[in-house]
Amino acid sequence: MFLWYLANQNSFRELSDKFDVSQGAAHKVIVEVLDLTCLLASSFITWPTHCEKRTNAVLFRRACGIDGIVGTIDGCHIRIQRPPVRGGDYLNRKSFYSILLQGIVDDQGKFIDIFTGPPGRVHDSRMLRASPFFETWMQYMGQYKLLGDTAYIAQTYPFIITPKIDNGALTVDDQQLNARISRGRVVVEQAFGCLK
16 A cells, blocks of 8 residues: 555545545555654665775776765655645646655665655755755765766865866866766666666
């Protein structure tokens, strides 16, 4: 019932009809499984230890040729029904209602940090500033960095390496760096694809 609820965003009335339970029972099941999932999340989504960071950096170096990378960051839209209160805030640039999920993944596509909840209209950069990770990034990152897309301006976030915007005047070195960043970032795109 929980998996069906996540996949289809049915109301509790629809769940009660589909699974032949009362609406109250459907609500109770969903809330209990959500509580358990939140409780267990910290066992599975953990920031790497110092040793794991070194290993990630070596593996990212092999994958994209950039030193000192422990992960890659991106945001993704999770489709929802229009909320009755302030629903317009959840309408994203792709013209559907969503909440945002920020994920940081390691070289294997394993989530090492997540933050969710801002409305779909919010920009990835603003979501990062609102996340608990941002408040303590220096403690987490040390000398390491993340790979990100152009939503994260490198001057604003010194711990994220971003591609240079192609305005037609990129040097060959800049184009090669952009290609290496893209090769490293593909893992977060694949992680979100698997999640969805």
